Amino acid sequence: MELSLAGLIEKEENLRKLRKLFLLILAITVIADFFVERHAEFVWQQIPGFASFYGFISCIFIIVFSKWIGHKWLMKDEDYWDHSSSGLSLGEESSETGETEDSSKPASKVSSESEAKKESEGNSRKAGKSGGKP
């Protein structure tokens, strides 16, 4: 099985034969389209060979359009989500702990600020007393 398939496909001359066979089948389907009995719901269904044209441009359109929109916008590096991991997912623990550290920061900042305020108030009191010295 393995040998026969490899032998069939990996030989250059066989590939050429396959290509010819493919083109022959293409031709047959288009020609056959001229002889079938057709009942058309839409205008284009009356044209023999329209389907081949449409299939071909569909294929080209899909490839070109999606590659274009992909490269312009949608495609990102594979580690895109690892960089910008969200706190929602369980798995991304490293980032989560990072965020909780962040969360502790503002809180501690606030409390230290209030302490600083207290101190400065005390200072101002003292300063007021010292300022009272004429």
Added chain:
Amino acid sequence: MIPPAFIFILAALPIPFLKNRVRNVYLLTIPVIAFLSLLTMKKGSYPLASFMGYQLTMRVDELSMVFAYVFVIMAFAGVLYALHSRNNLEFFSAFLYIGSSLGVVFAGDLVSLYIFWEIMAVASVFLIWLNNEPWQERRKAIAAGFRYIMVHATGGVILLGGIILYIINTGSIDFNQIPYGDLASILILISFILNAAVPPLSAWLSDAYPEASVTGAVYMTAYTTKTAVYVLIRGFAGVEILIWLGAIMAVYGVIYAVLENDIRRLLAYHIISQVGYMVAGVGIGTQLALNGSASHAFCHILYKALLFMGAGAVIHVTGRRKLTELGGIYRFMPITFFLYMVGGFSISAFPLFSGFVSKSMVIAASAEAKLPIVWLMLTLASSGTFLHTGLKLPYFTFFGENYAEKARSIEMEIKTGKERKNEKAQIGQIGEPPLNMIAAMAFLSFLCILLGVYPEILYHMLPYPVEFEPYTGQHVTETMQILLFTALGFFLLLKYVAGEPTISLDTDWFYRKGARLFMRFITGPLASAAQFPLDVANEIVARVKWFSKSPVSATFLIFATGFYKTFGALPGLQPEHAKILIEEAWKNYPGEPVRRSPIGDSVILVLLIVVIYGIISFLIP
């Protein structure tokens, strides 16, 4: 008669305790028993239980039977495919999942529908979480499963809201065609199309399925989206917006599939595309279209599972899941390749394969309903389907450029990796996957070809009488031209279609980024805001504590300091003396723990309080 849902759910319970051959025989017998019980079921409505004064019923009719048959067949194939697995819990959750989806298709009322709907979501998420295969990054599976269950929990809540409103509005819990228009129907529709993976509510599917285990993903492809198609046919046939959503969906999946590098994610986007045909059929709503949707769901389950099995077999053997890392492996997996291609031809709707007899029904229905744009979109999507699942994926997986070399390097890597790990496990064996996998794929391939050659089997099951002949000259030549010229385009643009090592942004961006923003908000501004009242309270406590150390001297100290600050002196003292005095007092505060204060101090305090009291009582009558 036991409802088939309960056959699977009850049968799931002993699975974790079974082993080896007993387990395997047991697992394969249950779907057979369920299938036999389906054959004996008679149409009608059966009361199940009563709930808050409402009667819960089980309904058996043609439409539910179509889905039930394919669900049970799929259960057999999925179990067979997974038979080598030692992961008993995966079988357990798979059985719950299968059972609950059977519960959905036989639910005659909205309450039992909702209950089974939720069991389905919970059971299926374990197929992702239980993925412990060596090629999978564990944390990715856990994170993807978490997103999956969050999305479905949201959908479930929306469904519950819709159902409750519907029951209040109509007073009935029967699940039949739901008149579209009011809020209740819109909520129910949203939750249905969320499970059908209609964009923009589709990202959960392509996000989660490829992270499930090789065997788990096979079950997942079959049930969630197809139960959604079933409930849409039952509840929303002929709702026009579904035509357009379906057509957009069919094209959307195809466009994304071009960009995908992960083989099972590529196939997952094609689930979205294929379900698009079914949703469009539901929207068209004619008998032909609804027959088309139901039969396409039937065929789709079989060939999509086959494709996932083929891709899964490749991952199982090579441990690789990306097109850019694969190539040339037809050399040691020729049988897998051929069986995969049967699935590829079926999904592409080649004549004599199953997709042809069902997809052409939906497309014919769009022509019959005079919807030219929909016809063009659906036909474009079928070209794209063949382009990816029939050409791109197999070409770059099994052949590709320099395939001989690539195959050798993969072979080497697996062998050396195996030696390093010194594992005797099935994974890493060069060659075809385990025999049970091949058998499952062969079973489904046989069914795909059988349905393609002899569609009457399928057509007899459909809910409406079928007057449709798929094998007319025009259908065949039209399809063949579209597919073969797609192939021509593919080989001409071969350079540009190769996979690229990237991922694509989908609508999950909104909740993944949104969740991050939300967490930022919580840990940033919200945490600070929550901290503020605490700080104020702490400050008050600190001051009271300070004051209570020696209330009398504190009072004097504050008054004296205030007096000194406003007037620059204290009565009866030189300014500099007063300053020194106050500074000393602040320094010494609170001084002795128990300070004997002169009686005069107390008298003055009492006087002060009396005066303040007098003023207050004078001012406030």
